[in-house]
Amino acid sequence: MINFIVEDRNGEQRPVEVPEGIGLNLMEVLKASEYDILATCGGMGLCATCHVQVLEGHDNFPPVSDVELDILDTLPSAHDDSRLACQLRVEEYMEGALFRIASENH
Amino acid sequence: MITTDICIIGAGPVGLFAVFEAGLLKMRCHLIDALPQVGGQLSEIYPQKPIYDIPGYPEVKAQELVDNLMEQIASFKPTFSLGERVEVLDKQEDGSYIVGTSEGTRVHCQVVVIAAGLGSFEPRKPEIEGLERFEGKGVSYMVRNPELLRDRRVVLAGGGDSALDWTIFLANVAQEVTLVHRGETFRGAPDSAEKVFELAQEGKINLILNSNISSINGNGHLKEVTLVGKDKSSYTMEADHLIPLFGLTPKLGPIADWGLAIDKSAISVNTFDYSTNVERIYAIGDINTYPGKLKLILCGFHEAALMCQSAFKYVYPNQKLSFKYTTVNGVPAF
Ligand SMILES: Cc1cc2nc3c(=O)[nH]c(=O)nc-3n(C[C@H](O)[C@H](O)[C@H](O)COP(=O)(O)OP(=O)(O)OC[C@H]3O[C@@H](n4cnc5c(N)ncnc54)[C@H](O)[C@@H]3O)c2cc1C
Ligand code: FES
Numbered sequence A: 001m002i003n004f005i006v007e008d009r010n011g012e013q014r015p016v017e018v019p020e021g022i023g024l025n026l027m028e029v030l031k032a033s034e035y036d037i038l039a040t041c042g043g044m045g046l047c048a049t050c051h052v053q054v055l056e057g058h059d060n061f062p063p064v065s066d067v068e069l070d071i072l073d074t075l076p077s078a079h080d081d082s083r084l085a086c087q088l089r090v091e092e093y094m095e096g097a098l099f100r101i102a103s104e105n106h
Numbered sequence B: 001m002i003t004t005d006i007c008i009i010g011a012g013p014v015g016l017f018a019v020f021e022a023g024l025l026k027m028r029c030h031l032i033d034a035l036p037q038v039g040g041q042l043s044e045i046y047p048q049k050p051i052y053d054i055p056g057y058p059e060v061k062a063q064e065l066v067d068n069l070m071e072q073i074a075s076f077k078p079t080f081s082l083g084e085r086v087e088v089l090d091k092q093e094d095g096s097y098i099v100g101t102s103e104g105t106r107v108h109c110q111v112v113v114i115a116a117g118l119g120s121f122e123p124r125k126p127e128i129e130g131l132e133r134f135e136g137k138g139v140s141y142m143v144r145n146p147e148l149l150r151d152r153r154v155v156l157a158g159g160g161d162s163a164l165d166w167t168i169f170l171a172n173v174a175q176e177v178t179l180v181h182r183g184e185t186f187r188g189a190p191d192s193a194e195k196v197f198e199l200a201q202e203g204k205i206n207l208i209l210n211s212n213i214s215s216i217n218g219n220g221h222l223k224e225v226t227l228v229g230k231d232k233s234s235y236t237m238e239a240d241h242l243i244p245l246f247g248l249t250p251k252l253g254p255i256a257d258w259g260l261a262i263d264k265s266a267i268s269v270n271t272f273d274y275s276t277n278v279e280r281i282y283a284i285g286d287i288n289t290y291p292g293k294l295k296l297i298l299c300g301f302h303e304a305a306l307m308c309q310s311a312f313k314y315v316y317p318n319q320k321l322s323f324k325y326t327t328v329n330g331v332p333a334f
Helices: A028-030 A065-071 B013-024 B040-044 B062-076 B161-170 B190-201 B253-258 B295-315
Strands: A002-007 A011-016 A051-056 A082-084 A098-101 B006-008 B027-031 B079-082 B084-093 B097-101 B106-109 B112-114 B120-123 B154-156 B174-179 B207-208 B209-219 B219-228 B234-240 B241-244 B248-251 B266-268 B281-283
Touching: A011 A028, A011 B241, A065 A082, B006 B097, B006 B106, B013 B027, B013 B062, B013 B295, B027 B106, B040 B062, B062 B079, B079 B174, B097 B112, B097 B266, B154 B161, B154 B209, B161 B174, B161 B190, B174 B209, B190 B207, B209 B241, B219 B241, B248 B295
Parallel strands: A002 A098, B006 B027, B006 B112, B027 B079, B112 B281, B154 B174, B154 B241, B174 B207
Antiparallel strands: A002 A011, A051 A082, A051 A098, B084 B097, B097 B106, B120 B248, B209 B219, B219 B234
Protein backbone atom coordinates (compact mmCIF):
# COMPACT_ATOMS: atom_id res chain seq x y z
CA MET A 1 0.00 0.00 0.00
CA ILE A 2 1.07 3.56 -0.68
CA ASN A 3 -0.02 6.06 1.97
CA PHE A 4 -0.16 9.82 1.69
CA ILE A 5 -2.16 12.70 3.12
CA VAL A 6 -4.45 15.06 1.24
CA GLU A 7 -5.54 18.49 2.45
CA ASP A 8 -8.79 19.67 0.88
CA ARG A 9 -9.83 23.24 0.11
CA ASN A 10 -11.18 23.69 3.64
CA GLY A 11 -7.80 22.77 5.13
CA GLU A 12 -8.98 19.38 6.35
CA GLN A 13 -6.37 16.60 6.14
CA ARG A 14 -7.25 12.95 5.45
CA PRO A 15 -5.04 9.91 4.81
CA VAL A 16 -5.42 8.19 1.45
CA GLU A 17 -4.32 4.59 0.86
CA VAL A 18 -3.68 3.24 -2.62
CA PRO A 19 -2.62 -0.30 -3.60
CA GLU A 20 0.76 -0.53 -5.31
CA GLY A 21 0.86 -0.96 -9.07
CA ILE A 22 -2.64 0.45 -9.54
CA GLY A 23 -1.51 2.31 -12.64
CA LEU A 24 -3.50 5.48 -11.97
CA ASN A 25 -2.39 9.06 -11.75
CA LEU A 26 -2.97 11.20 -8.66
CA MET A 27 -5.84 13.15 -10.29
CA GLU A 28 -7.72 9.89 -10.93
CA VAL A 29 -7.14 8.70 -7.38
CA LEU A 30 -8.30 12.03 -5.92
CA LYS A 31 -11.43 12.02 -8.04
CA ALA A 32 -12.16 8.42 -7.10
CA SER A 33 -11.79 9.45 -3.44
CA GLU A 34 -14.53 12.06 -4.05
CA TYR A 35 -12.29 15.10 -3.86
CA ASP A 36 -13.72 18.07 -5.65
CA ILE A 37 -11.43 18.35 -8.65
CA LEU A 38 -12.71 19.48 -12.04
CA ALA A 39 -10.07 17.83 -14.25
CA THR A 40 -11.70 19.46 -17.25
CA CYS A 41 -9.24 18.00 -19.74
CA GLY A 42 -9.44 14.50 -18.33
CA GLY A 43 -5.76 14.30 -17.49
CA MET A 44 -4.12 15.62 -20.65
CA GLY A 45 -2.18 18.29 -18.77
CA LEU A 46 -4.02 21.06 -20.58
CA CYS A 47 -6.42 22.64 -18.11
CA ALA A 48 -4.53 22.99 -14.79
CA THR A 49 -7.71 22.33 -12.80
CA CYS A 50 -5.92 19.46 -11.03
CA HIS A 51 -3.31 21.76 -9.50
CA VAL A 52 -1.91 20.48 -6.17
CA GLN A 53 0.91 21.64 -3.94
CA VAL A 54 3.29 19.01 -2.58
CA LEU A 55 3.82 20.36 0.94
CA GLU A 56 5.91 17.40 2.11
CA GLY A 57 8.04 14.83 0.34
CA HIS A 58 8.56 16.73 -2.93
CA ASP A 59 12.27 15.87 -2.97
CA ASN A 60 11.44 12.25 -3.85
CA PHE A 61 9.22 13.21 -6.79
CA PRO A 62 10.14 12.90 -10.46
CA PRO A 63 11.11 16.27 -11.94
CA VAL A 64 8.52 18.52 -13.55
CA SER A 65 8.33 18.03 -17.32
CA ASP A 66 8.34 20.93 -19.75
CA VAL A 67 4.71 20.37 -20.66
CA GLU A 68 3.72 20.45 -17.01
CA LEU A 69 5.76 23.60 -16.34
CA ASP A 70 4.21 25.23 -19.35
CA ILE A 71 0.73 24.88 -17.93
CA LEU A 72 1.76 25.66 -14.34
CA ASP A 73 3.26 28.89 -15.66
CA THR A 74 -0.14 30.09 -16.76
CA LEU A 75 -1.54 29.87 -13.22
CA PRO A 76 -1.73 32.99 -11.07
CA SER A 77 -0.61 31.30 -7.88
CA ALA A 78 1.70 28.43 -8.73
CA HIS A 79 4.46 27.72 -6.24
CA ASP A 80 7.78 25.92 -6.42
CA ASP A 81 6.04 22.85 -5.03
CA SER A 82 3.10 23.05 -7.47
CA ARG A 83 2.28 20.02 -9.65
CA LEU A 84 -0.49 18.85 -11.94
CA ALA A 85 -2.00 15.82 -10.22
CA CYS A 86 -2.79 14.17 -13.57
CA GLN A 87 0.90 14.14 -14.50
CA LEU A 88 1.92 12.23 -11.35
CA ARG A 89 1.67 8.46 -11.47
CA VAL A 90 0.85 7.03 -8.08
CA GLU A 91 3.94 5.03 -7.16
CA GLU A 92 6.21 4.32 -4.20
CA TYR A 93 7.86 7.75 -4.26
CA MET A 94 4.58 9.23 -2.99
CA GLU A 95 4.76 7.36 0.31
CA GLY A 96 4.37 9.85 3.16
CA ALA A 97 3.74 12.88 0.93
CA LEU A 98 1.36 15.68 1.88
CA PHE A 99 -0.73 17.19 -0.93
CA ARG A 100 -2.83 20.35 -0.77
CA ILE A 101 -5.55 20.78 -3.39
CA ALA A 102 -5.19 24.30 -4.76
CA SER A 103 -8.13 26.69 -4.66
CA GLU A 104 -10.61 26.34 -7.51
CA ASN A 105 -9.57 29.56 -9.15
CA HIS A 106 -5.97 28.50 -9.37
CA MET B 1 -32.93 44.37 -29.55
CA ILE B 2 -32.07 41.27 -31.54
CA THR B 3 -35.06 39.10 -32.50
CA THR B 4 -34.71 35.40 -33.27
CA ASP B 5 -36.53 32.09 -32.85
CA ILE B 6 -34.00 30.29 -30.66
CA CYS B 7 -31.37 31.91 -28.50
CA ILE B 8 -28.50 29.48 -27.84
CA ILE B 9 -26.30 30.13 -24.82
CA GLY B 10 -22.88 28.73 -25.64
CA ALA B 11 -21.23 28.40 -29.06
CA GLY B 12 -19.43 25.12 -28.38
CA PRO B 13 -19.81 22.21 -30.83
CA VAL B 14 -23.24 21.31 -29.47
CA GLY B 15 -24.63 24.86 -29.66
CA LEU B 16 -23.27 25.13 -33.21
CA PHE B 17 -24.81 21.86 -34.39
CA ALA B 18 -28.15 22.87 -32.84
CA VAL B 19 -28.23 25.68 -35.42
CA PHE B 20 -28.20 23.05 -38.15
CA GLU B 21 -30.98 20.94 -36.68
CA ALA B 22 -33.04 24.09 -36.02
CA GLY B 23 -32.39 25.34 -39.55
CA LEU B 24 -33.80 22.14 -41.06
CA LEU B 25 -37.03 23.05 -39.27
CA LYS B 26 -36.81 26.67 -40.44
CA MET B 27 -36.00 28.03 -37.00
CA ARG B 28 -33.45 30.85 -36.80
CA CYS B 29 -30.78 31.01 -34.12
CA HIS B 30 -28.70 33.60 -32.31
CA LEU B 31 -25.70 32.34 -30.31
CA ILE B 32 -24.03 34.03 -27.35
CA ASP B 33 -20.66 33.03 -25.89
CA ALA B 34 -18.40 34.51 -23.23
CA LEU B 35 -15.38 33.58 -25.34
CA PRO B 36 -14.29 35.83 -28.19
CA GLN B 37 -14.34 32.82 -30.55
CA VAL B 38 -16.71 29.92 -31.29
CA GLY B 39 -15.92 26.27 -30.51
CA GLY B 40 -16.15 26.10 -26.71
CA GLN B 41 -13.72 23.66 -25.10
CA LEU B 42 -12.44 22.53 -28.48
CA SER B 43 -11.01 25.84 -29.55
CA GLU B 44 -10.15 27.09 -26.05
CA ILE B 45 -8.53 24.01 -24.51
CA TYR B 46 -7.44 21.59 -27.24
CA PRO B 47 -7.62 23.06 -30.76
CA GLN B 48 -4.74 20.96 -32.11
CA LYS B 49 -5.66 17.62 -30.48
CA PRO B 50 -7.10 14.90 -32.70
CA ILE B 51 -10.56 13.52 -31.81
CA TYR B 52 -11.26 9.91 -32.78
CA ASP B 53 -14.92 9.34 -31.87
CA ILE B 54 -16.85 11.59 -34.22
CA PRO B 55 -18.90 9.28 -36.46
CA GLY B 56 -17.60 9.30 -40.00
CA TYR B 57 -14.29 10.93 -39.07
CA PRO B 58 -11.58 8.40 -38.21
CA GLU B 59 -9.59 11.38 -36.95
CA VAL B 60 -10.30 15.09 -36.86
CA LYS B 61 -8.49 17.95 -35.14
CA ALA B 62 -10.70 19.81 -32.67
CA GLN B 63 -10.38 23.15 -34.45
CA GLU B 64 -11.06 21.47 -37.80
CA LEU B 65 -14.30 20.04 -36.44
CA VAL B 66 -15.34 23.51 -35.28
CA ASP B 67 -14.48 25.00 -38.69
CA ASN B 68 -16.51 22.26 -40.39
CA LEU B 69 -19.49 22.89 -38.13
CA MET B 70 -19.35 26.59 -39.01
CA GLU B 71 -19.36 25.66 -42.70
CA GLN B 72 -22.24 23.23 -42.19
CA ILE B 73 -24.46 25.86 -40.53
CA ALA B 74 -23.48 28.82 -42.71
CA SER B 75 -26.55 28.59 -44.96
CA PHE B 76 -28.81 29.05 -41.94
CA LYS B 77 -27.18 32.43 -41.27
CA PRO B 78 -26.84 32.22 -37.50
CA THR B 79 -25.97 35.46 -35.73
CA PHE B 80 -23.49 35.75 -32.85
CA SER B 81 -22.72 37.85 -29.79
CA LEU B 82 -19.20 36.79 -28.80
CA GLY B 83 -17.23 37.95 -25.76
CA GLU B 84 -20.47 38.44 -23.86
CA ARG B 85 -21.74 36.48 -20.89
CA VAL B 86 -25.44 35.76 -20.51
CA GLU B 87 -26.57 37.16 -17.17
CA VAL B 88 -30.38 37.16 -17.18
CA LEU B 89 -33.38 35.37 -18.67
CA ASP B 90 -36.49 37.53 -18.59
CA LYS B 91 -39.79 35.73 -19.16
CA GLN B 92 -42.33 37.80 -21.12
CA GLU B 93 -46.10 37.71 -20.68
CA ASP B 94 -46.62 35.77 -23.90
CA GLY B 95 -44.19 33.07 -22.74
CA SER B 96 -41.27 34.22 -24.89
CA TYR B 97 -37.93 35.25 -23.38
CA ILE B 98 -35.53 38.17 -23.43
CA VAL B 99 -31.95 37.07 -22.87
CA GLY B 100 -29.63 39.76 -21.49
CA THR B 101 -25.80 39.81 -21.58
CA SER B 102 -22.99 41.42 -19.62
CA GLU B 103 -22.52 43.93 -22.44
CA GLY B 104 -26.15 44.99 -22.45
CA THR B 105 -27.17 43.03 -25.57
CA ARG B 106 -30.81 41.87 -25.44
CA VAL B 107 -32.16 39.01 -27.51
CA HIS B 108 -35.88 38.33 -27.85
CA CYS B 109 -36.62 34.67 -28.59
CA GLN B 110 -39.33 32.02 -28.38
CA VAL B 111 -37.05 29.32 -27.01
CA VAL B 112 -33.86 29.38 -24.91
CA VAL B 113 -31.33 26.59 -25.42
CA ILE B 114 -28.58 26.31 -22.85
CA ALA B 115 -25.53 24.67 -24.45
CA ALA B 116 -23.17 26.09 -21.86
CA GLY B 117 -20.79 23.13 -21.50
CA LEU B 118 -18.86 23.29 -18.25
CA GLY B 119 -19.93 26.88 -17.77
CA SER B 120 -18.75 30.15 -19.10
CA PHE B 121 -15.00 30.54 -19.59
CA GLU B 122 -13.85 33.17 -17.11
CA PRO B 123 -10.39 34.58 -16.45
CA ARG B 124 -8.40 33.13 -13.57
CA LYS B 125 -7.77 35.85 -11.02
CA PRO B 126 -4.64 36.10 -8.91
CA GLU B 127 -5.08 36.26 -5.15
CA ILE B 128 -4.50 39.93 -4.48
CA GLU B 129 -6.45 41.66 -1.76
CA GLY B 130 -8.93 44.20 -3.06
CA LEU B 131 -8.38 43.15 -6.70
CA GLU B 132 -12.11 43.05 -7.45
CA ARG B 133 -12.61 46.60 -6.10
CA PHE B 134 -10.48 47.88 -8.95
CA GLU B 135 -12.10 45.83 -11.72
CA GLY B 136 -13.08 48.26 -14.44
CA LYS B 137 -11.10 50.91 -12.56
CA GLY B 138 -7.70 50.01 -13.85
CA VAL B 139 -7.86 46.23 -13.46
CA SER B 140 -9.03 44.06 -16.35
CA TYR B 141 -8.38 40.48 -17.43
CA MET B 142 -8.32 40.90 -21.17
CA VAL B 143 -7.44 43.62 -23.61
CA ARG B 144 -10.60 44.55 -25.45
CA ASN B 145 -9.49 47.81 -26.98
CA PRO B 146 -5.73 48.49 -26.96
CA GLU B 147 -6.36 52.14 -27.90
CA LEU B 148 -7.64 52.72 -24.36
CA LEU B 149 -4.13 51.90 -23.15
CA ARG B 150 -2.39 54.43 -25.38
CA ASP B 151 0.05 56.61 -23.42
CA ARG B 152 -0.85 54.83 -20.18
CA ARG B 153 1.36 52.96 -17.73
CA VAL B 154 0.41 49.30 -18.01
CA VAL B 155 1.45 46.36 -15.85
CA LEU B 156 0.86 42.89 -17.30
CA ALA B 157 1.18 39.73 -15.21
CA GLY B 158 1.58 36.16 -16.42
CA GLY B 159 3.93 33.80 -18.19
CA GLY B 160 1.80 32.33 -20.95
CA ASP B 161 1.43 33.17 -24.62
CA SER B 162 -1.13 35.92 -24.21
CA ALA B 163 1.01 37.76 -21.62
CA LEU B 164 3.93 37.67 -24.06
CA ASP B 165 1.89 38.65 -27.11
CA TRP B 166 0.25 41.62 -25.41
CA THR B 167 3.55 42.81 -23.96
CA ILE B 168 5.01 42.91 -27.45
CA PHE B 169 1.95 44.61 -28.92
CA LEU B 170 1.57 47.21 -26.19
CA ALA B 171 5.29 48.12 -26.20
CA ASN B 172 4.48 50.45 -29.09
CA VAL B 173 1.17 51.72 -27.76
CA ALA B 174 1.42 52.33 -24.03
CA GLN B 175 3.65 54.90 -22.38
CA GLU B 176 5.23 52.27 -20.18
CA VAL B 177 4.83 48.48 -20.21
CA THR B 178 5.90 46.23 -17.35
CA LEU B 179 5.65 42.45 -17.51
CA VAL B 180 5.70 40.63 -14.18
CA HIS B 181 6.35 36.88 -14.24
CA ARG B 182 6.63 34.39 -11.42
CA GLY B 183 9.38 32.37 -13.08
CA GLU B 184 12.51 33.36 -14.94
CA THR B 185 11.90 31.67 -18.26
CA PHE B 186 8.99 31.53 -20.67
CA ARG B 187 8.13 28.20 -22.20
CA GLY B 188 5.26 29.34 -24.36
CA ALA B 189 6.25 30.41 -27.85
CA PRO B 190 10.06 30.69 -28.04
CA ASP B 191 9.86 33.47 -30.66
CA SER B 192 7.67 35.72 -28.53
CA ALA B 193 9.81 35.03 -25.47
CA GLU B 194 12.95 36.03 -27.35
CA LYS B 195 11.27 39.21 -28.57
CA VAL B 196 10.23 40.13 -25.01
CA PHE B 197 13.81 39.72 -23.74
CA GLU B 198 15.01 41.88 -26.65
CA LEU B 199 12.50 44.64 -25.88
CA ALA B 200 13.60 44.58 -22.24
CA GLN B 201 17.24 44.88 -23.25
CA GLU B 202 16.47 47.84 -25.49
CA GLY B 203 14.71 49.48 -22.55
CA LYS B 204 11.34 49.48 -24.34
CA ILE B 205 9.62 47.46 -21.63
CA ASN B 206 10.31 46.58 -17.99
CA LEU B 207 10.65 42.87 -17.43
CA ILE B 208 10.40 41.81 -13.81
CA LEU B 209 11.07 38.12 -13.29
CA ASN B 210 10.85 35.87 -10.21
CA SER B 211 8.17 38.16 -8.82
CA ASN B 212 4.50 38.25 -7.95
CA ILE B 213 2.09 41.09 -7.38
CA SER B 214 1.47 41.32 -3.63
CA SER B 215 -0.88 44.28 -3.37
CA ILE B 216 -2.49 47.10 -5.29
CA ASN B 217 -3.55 50.54 -4.23
CA GLY B 218 -5.46 53.52 -5.44
CA ASN B 219 -8.14 56.01 -4.69
CA GLY B 220 -11.16 54.99 -6.75
CA HIS B 221 -8.83 54.16 -9.65
CA LEU B 222 -5.71 52.00 -9.62
CA LYS B 223 -2.56 53.98 -8.81
CA GLU B 224 0.11 51.64 -7.48
CA VAL B 225 1.18 48.04 -7.87
CA THR B 226 3.46 46.41 -5.32
CA LEU B 227 5.61 43.45 -6.31
CA VAL B 228 7.39 40.98 -4.14
CA GLY B 229 10.33 38.96 -5.39
CA LYS B 230 11.24 35.37 -4.60
CA ASP B 231 13.99 36.87 -2.41
CA LYS B 232 11.22 38.67 -0.45
CA SER B 233 12.34 42.09 -1.66
CA SER B 234 9.40 44.34 -2.44
CA TYR B 235 8.98 47.16 -4.90
CA THR B 236 6.13 49.58 -5.54
CA MET B 237 5.51 51.20 -8.91
CA GLU B 238 2.93 53.62 -10.26
CA ALA B 239 0.50 52.22 -12.81
CA ASP B 240 -2.76 53.15 -14.52
CA HIS B 241 -3.66 49.63 -15.60
CA LEU B 242 -3.06 46.14 -14.32
CA ILE B 243 -3.87 43.23 -16.63
CA PRO B 244 -3.42 39.77 -15.10
CA LEU B 245 -3.37 37.19 -17.92
CA PHE B 246 -3.61 33.71 -16.43
CA GLY B 247 -5.84 31.86 -18.82
CA LEU B 248 -9.47 30.92 -18.53
CA THR B 249 -11.38 28.38 -16.53
CA PRO B 250 -15.07 27.43 -16.84
CA LYS B 251 -17.49 28.66 -14.17
CA LEU B 252 -21.19 27.77 -13.94
CA GLY B 253 -21.88 31.44 -13.13
CA PRO B 254 -25.36 32.95 -13.48
CA ILE B 255 -26.94 29.72 -14.83
CA ALA B 256 -27.32 28.62 -11.21
CA ASP B 257 -29.72 31.54 -10.56
CA TRP B 258 -32.32 30.91 -13.26
CA GLY B 259 -34.62 28.66 -11.26
CA LEU B 260 -33.54 25.51 -13.11
CA ALA B 261 -33.16 22.14 -11.41
CA ILE B 262 -29.40 21.75 -10.88
CA ASP B 263 -27.66 18.52 -9.92
CA LYS B 264 -23.90 18.74 -9.22
CA SER B 265 -23.23 21.78 -11.44
CA ALA B 266 -25.34 20.39 -14.31
CA ILE B 267 -28.95 21.02 -15.38
CA SER B 268 -31.37 18.12 -14.95
CA VAL B 269 -33.34 17.41 -18.13
CA ASN B 270 -36.05 15.12 -19.40
CA THR B 271 -34.46 12.75 -21.94
CA PHE B 272 -37.64 12.79 -24.02
CA ASP B 273 -36.68 16.17 -25.47
CA TYR B 274 -33.91 17.57 -23.22
CA SER B 275 -36.29 20.11 -21.72
CA THR B 276 -35.59 21.54 -18.28
CA ASN B 277 -38.10 22.03 -15.48
CA VAL B 278 -38.93 25.46 -16.97
CA GLU B 279 -41.08 25.58 -20.11
CA ARG B 280 -39.30 26.77 -23.31
CA ILE B 281 -35.87 26.31 -21.76
CA TYR B 282 -33.81 23.34 -22.97
CA ALA B 283 -30.33 22.19 -21.96
CA ILE B 284 -28.05 20.16 -24.26
CA GLY B 285 -24.41 19.03 -24.31
CA ASP B 286 -22.04 18.92 -21.34
CA ILE B 287 -24.23 21.24 -19.26
CA ASN B 288 -27.08 18.76 -18.81
CA THR B 289 -27.41 15.63 -16.75
CA TYR B 290 -29.67 12.58 -16.75
CA PRO B 291 -29.25 8.94 -15.79
CA GLY B 292 -26.47 7.54 -17.97
CA LYS B 293 -25.24 10.92 -19.22
CA LEU B 294 -21.92 10.87 -21.09
CA LYS B 295 -20.10 14.13 -21.76
CA LEU B 296 -19.36 13.42 -25.40
CA ILE B 297 -19.72 15.61 -28.46
CA LEU B 298 -21.61 12.82 -30.22
CA CYS B 299 -24.21 12.66 -27.43
CA GLY B 300 -24.64 16.44 -27.51
CA PHE B 301 -25.38 16.28 -31.26
CA HIS B 302 -28.11 13.71 -30.68
CA GLU B 303 -29.60 15.84 -27.91
CA ALA B 304 -29.65 18.87 -30.23
CA ALA B 305 -31.69 16.97 -32.83
CA LEU B 306 -34.35 15.79 -30.39
CA MET B 307 -34.52 19.19 -28.69
CA CYS B 308 -35.35 20.92 -31.99
CA GLN B 309 -38.26 18.55 -32.73
CA SER B 310 -39.76 19.61 -29.40
CA ALA B 311 -38.93 23.34 -29.59
CA PHE B 312 -40.73 23.59 -32.96
CA LYS B 313 -44.15 23.90 -31.29
CA TYR B 314 -43.16 27.17 -29.59
CA VAL B 315 -41.83 28.75 -32.76
CA TYR B 316 -44.62 27.51 -35.08
CA PRO B 317 -47.58 26.85 -32.76
CA ASN B 318 -50.02 26.38 -35.64
CA GLN B 319 -47.97 24.04 -37.79
CA LYS B 320 -47.57 20.31 -37.73
CA LEU B 321 -44.05 19.03 -37.85
CA SER B 322 -43.31 16.43 -40.49
CA PHE B 323 -40.00 14.62 -40.37
CA LYS B 324 -37.87 14.59 -43.54
CA TYR B 325 -34.41 13.26 -44.33
CA THR B 326 -31.83 15.75 -45.60
CA THR B 327 -31.30 13.35 -48.51
CA VAL B 328 -34.92 13.96 -49.56
CA ASN B 329 -35.08 17.72 -49.22
CA GLY B 330 -31.46 18.81 -49.27
CA VAL B 331 -30.49 21.60 -46.94
CA PRO B 332 -32.79 24.57 -47.25
CA ALA B 333 -31.21 28.01 -46.81
CA PHE B 334 -32.58 31.19 -45.28
C1 LIG C 1 -8.89 17.92 -23.55
C2 LIG C 1 -10.28 17.43 -23.90
C3 LIG C 1 -10.41 16.37 -24.76
C4 LIG C 1 -11.70 15.91 -25.13
N1 LIG C 1 -11.80 14.88 -26.03
C5 LIG C 1 -13.04 14.49 -26.45
C6 LIG C 1 -13.19 13.45 -27.42
O1 LIG C 1 -12.20 12.86 -27.89
N2 LIG C 1 -14.45 13.11 -27.84
C7 LIG C 1 -15.57 13.74 -27.33
O2 LIG C 1 -16.69 13.42 -27.75
N3 LIG C 1 -15.46 14.72 -26.39
C8 LIG C 1 -14.21 15.10 -25.94
N4 LIG C 1 -14.11 16.07 -24.99
C9 LIG C 1 -15.36 16.64 -24.43
C10 LIG C 1 -15.95 17.67 -25.38
O3 LIG C 1 -15.01 18.71 -25.62
C11 LIG C 1 -17.22 18.25 -24.77
O4 LIG C 1 -18.15 17.20 -24.62
C12 LIG C 1 -17.80 19.32 -25.67
O5 LIG C 1 -16.94 20.43 -25.76
C13 LIG C 1 -19.17 19.76 -25.16
O6 LIG C 1 -19.66 20.73 -26.02
P1 LIG C 1 -20.69 21.82 -25.54
O7 LIG C 1 -21.04 22.59 -26.76
O8 LIG C 1 -21.76 21.15 -24.75
O9 LIG C 1 -19.92 22.71 -24.48
P2 LIG C 1 -18.50 23.61 -24.52
O10 LIG C 1 -17.65 23.07 -25.59
O11 LIG C 1 -18.05 23.55 -23.15
O12 LIG C 1 -19.05 25.02 -24.92
C14 LIG C 1 -19.85 25.75 -24.05
C15 LIG C 1 -19.69 27.22 -24.29
O13 LIG C 1 -20.68 27.93 -23.55
C16 LIG C 1 -20.16 29.13 -23.10
N5 LIG C 1 -20.95 29.62 -21.96
C17 LIG C 1 -21.28 28.96 -20.82
N6 LIG C 1 -22.03 29.72 -20.01
C18 LIG C 1 -22.20 30.90 -20.66
C19 LIG C 1 -22.86 32.10 -20.33
N7 LIG C 1 -23.55 32.27 -19.18
N8 LIG C 1 -22.80 33.13 -21.21
C20 LIG C 1 -22.10 32.98 -22.38
N9 LIG C 1 -21.46 31.87 -22.74
C21 LIG C 1 -21.50 30.84 -21.89
C22 LIG C 1 -18.74 28.78 -22.74
O14 LIG C 1 -17.91 29.94 -22.75
C23 LIG C 1 -18.35 27.77 -23.83
O15 LIG C 1 -17.70 28.36 -24.90
C24 LIG C 1 -12.84 16.52 -24.60
C25 LIG C 1 -12.70 17.61 -23.71
C26 LIG C 1 -11.43 18.05 -23.36
C27 LIG C 1 -11.32 19.24 -22.45
S1 FES D 1 -6.71 17.25 -15.49
FE1 FES D 1 -6.35 18.90 -16.81
S2 FES D 1 -4.30 19.39 -16.38
FE2 FES D 1 -4.67 17.74 -15.08
